[in-house]
Amino acid sequence: MKWDTLDEEPCSLSRTVAVIGDRWTLLILRECFLRVRRFEGFQSSLQITRHLLSERLKKLVRFGILRRVPYSEAPKRYEYVLTERGLDLYPIIMAMVHWGDAHMGDERGRPLLHEHRTCGKLFDPVMVCSECGEALHARQVHVHPGPGRPKAIA
Amino acid sequence: MKWDTLDEEPCSLSRTVAVIGDRWTLLILRECFLRVRRFEGFQSSLQITRHLLSERLKKLVRFGILRRVPYSEAPKRYEYVLTERGLDLYPIIMAMVHWGDAHMGDERGRPLLHEHRTCGKLFDPVMVCSECGEALHARQVHVHPGPGRPKAIA
DNA sequence: CCAGTAAGTCTGAAAAAGGAACTGATATCA
DNA sequence: TGATATCAGTTCCTTTTTCAGACTTACTGG
Numbered sequence: 001m002k003w004d005t006l007d008e009e010p011c012s013l014s015r016t017v018a019v020i021g022d023r024w025t026l027l028i029l030r031e032c033f034l035r036v037r038r039f040e041g042f043q044s045s046l047q048i049t050r051h052l053l054s055e056r057l058k059k060l061v062r063f064g065i066l067r068r069v070p071y072s073e074a075p076k077r078y079e080y081v082l083t084e085r086g087l088d089l090y091p092i093i094m095a096m097v098h099w100g101d102a103h104m105g106d107e108r109g110r111p112l113l114h115e116h117r118t119c120g121k122l123f124d125p126v127m128v129c130s131e132c133g134e135a136l137h138a139r140q141v142h143v144h145p146g147p148g149r150p151k152a153i154a
Numbered sequence: 155m156k157w158d159t160l161d162e163e164p165c166s167l168s169r170t171v172a173v174i175g176d177r178w179t180l181l182i183l184r185e186c187f188l189r190v191r192r193f194e195g196f197q198s199s200l201q202i203t204r205h206l207l208s209e210r211l212k213k214l215v216r217f218g219i220l221r222r223v224p225y226s227e228a229p230k231r232y233e234y235v236l237t238e239r240g241l242d243l244y245p246i247i248m249a250m251v252h253w254g255d256a257h258m259g260d261e262r263g264r265p266l267l268h269e270h271r272t273c274g275k276l277f278d279p280v281m282v283c284s285e286c287g288e289a290l291h292a293r294q295v296h297v298h299p300g301p302g303r304p305k306a307i308a
Numbered sequence: 309c310c311a312g313t314a315a316g317t318c319t320g321a322a323a324a325a326g327g328a329a330c331t332g333a334t335a336t337c338a
Numbered sequence: 339t340g341a342t343a344t345c346a347g348t349t350c351c352t353t354t355t356t357c358a359g360a361c362t363t364a365c366t367g368g
Contacts, residue, residue, distance in 0.1 A: 001201045003177070010265045012254025013184045013247065019258070020250075023157070023175040024356095030167045033292055039315050047155045049357055054316060064257075075364040077314065082292075085257050090292040091249040091281035093167065096174075099246060100166025103218075103239050104173070109301030111164045117294045119286035126284045127245035132273035133287075138187055138236075138244040140271045147263030178325095193346050203326055208347060229333040231345065 010150055019063045020089065024048055024056050026096070032066070032086065033093055037079040065089065094125040164304055173217045174243065178202055178210050183247055186220070186240065191233040219243065248279040 001009070007018035020026060024046070031042055043053055057080055060066040065086035068078045094114075101110050101124075116123045127136045155163070161172035174180060178200070185196055197207055211234055214220040219240035222232045248268075255264050255278075270277045281290045 001181075006177075007258060010262075011184070012251045012258065012265055014181065014254075015258035016250040016254040017177050017180050021177040021180055023160075023171050026171050026175055027155075027168065030165070034297065040313080043315095049359085050316065051318085051358095052356065072314090072365095075314075075366090077365095087292050088253060088256065090290065091279075092246065092253060094281060094290065095245040095249045096170040097166045099242060100168075100170040102242065104161060104166065104169035106302065108164075111166055111300055111302040113298045113300040115296040115298060116283045116285060116288070116290070117296055118288055119283060121283075121285040122298075123286075124284040125245075125281050125290055127248060127279050128282050129270045129273060129275075130278040130280045131270060131275040132277075134270075134272055136244065136248065136270070136279055138241050142269040142271055143188065144267045144269060144276075146265055146267040148260065148265040194344080197346095203328090204347065205327090205349085206325065226334095226345090229335090229345075 010148055016092075019059075019065065020092070022056075024052055025060065026093075028053070028056055028060070029065075029086075029089060029093055032080070032082050033090065037081055038077075039080075042080075060086070091125070091127075095127065098125050164302055170246075173213075173219070174246070178206055179214065180247075180250070182207070182210055182214070183219075183240075183243060186234070186236050187244065187247055191235055193232075193234075196234075214240070245279070245281075249281065252279050 001014075003018070007015050009015060009018075020029065027046055027048075028042055031045060036042055036045065039050075039053065039057070042048065042057075043050055046053070048056075057066065057068075061068050061080070063085075064083055066080040067083050069081055071077055071079050097112070097114075113122050114124075115121065128134060129136055155168075157172070161169050163169060163172075174183065181200055181202075182196055185199060190196055190199065193204075193207065193211070196202065196211075197204055200207070202210075211220065211222075215222050215234070217239075218237055220234040221237050223235055225231055225233050251266070251268075267276050268278075269275065282288060283290055
């Protein structure tokens with residue numbers, strides 16, 4: 001399996017991993033969801049090297065997750081905002097935050113609390129079945145090959 | 155931000171990223187959820203170098219996500235099974251698979267379909283609010299500092 | 309003119325990943 | 339008995355990525 005063709009693998013997880021499956025990209029996305037938009041903003045809050053930040057932002061733009069929007073004409077300055085496709089990454093980020101809250105916490109408690117503005121309460125994200133609405137557990141799910149699965153693979 | 159102390163950052167996402175935030179680890183976990191348990195199984199289906207596989211499995215065991223269980227006494231052989239903590243990663247993996255299905259698909263359709271055994275239907279995973287049960291969207295969530303957040307950070 | 313800010317680029321050293329052969333304990337075949 | 343195979347790793351060397359920090363370009367404000 002080679003990284004440069006990972007986004008063409010017949011596996012949706014591989015394809016997602018090809019786009020956001022590295023540490024800096026995930027942390028950059030966290031900042032995006034916390035409303036950070038500018039190069040210096042990402043750089044100072046993450047302490048990422050400018051070189052890598054530049055590369056990762058380009059990649060996220062290339063995959064349509066961020067849009068590079070000018071906010072100043074002279075000098076030319078751009079900021080990076082989440083596209084619809086980028087906003088759809090929210091469940092991934094929230095699932096990771098939730099796992100961290102549940103399994104990597106310390107005695108001080110959670111670093112952040114999340115309020116659902118629709119209902120006004122502090123909440124946890126829960127993953128449910130789109131059909132019956134029940135909470136999902138790994139052992140209740142059965143996997144079938146789909147139409148995009150090459151026959152050669154079991 | 156240094157990688158070796160990322161799991162102590164006052165941010166649940168960083169802590170999760172410290173454990174599973176690299177490409178191979180995510181792919182290894184996919185195989186775990188597809189019931190792969192043995193070294194040769196991971197190696198042959200992922201084409202990961204044995205060196206890296208060995209390192210990643212050790213790390214997953216160290217963080218309590220996999221358990222190393224003997225399945226043969228002579229010769230000594232071990233397999234790797236998900237712990238409860240590892241099973242709890244399922245929503246992360248499913249969220250990634252779902253994003254890949256939705257945004258990285260091709261004309262052939264989905265590589266895998268998921269059946270919820272509880273209700274018997276093919277489903278998509280949906281992330282909802284634990285309090286009101288509504289589907290979550292990034293723009294409806296407001297973030298508050300929690301007790302584990304150092305005051306120095308906004 | 310000088311300092312400061314923002315968004316990058318460039319460079320050399322350090323760390324991580326890749327590739328492939330090797331090890332050790334046992335089973336299987338001829 | 340010796341030759342081959344299996345499984346779970348380890349070792350060694352090369353290539354690729356990442357890191358740390360200086361440098362660049364285009365302005366603004368005093």
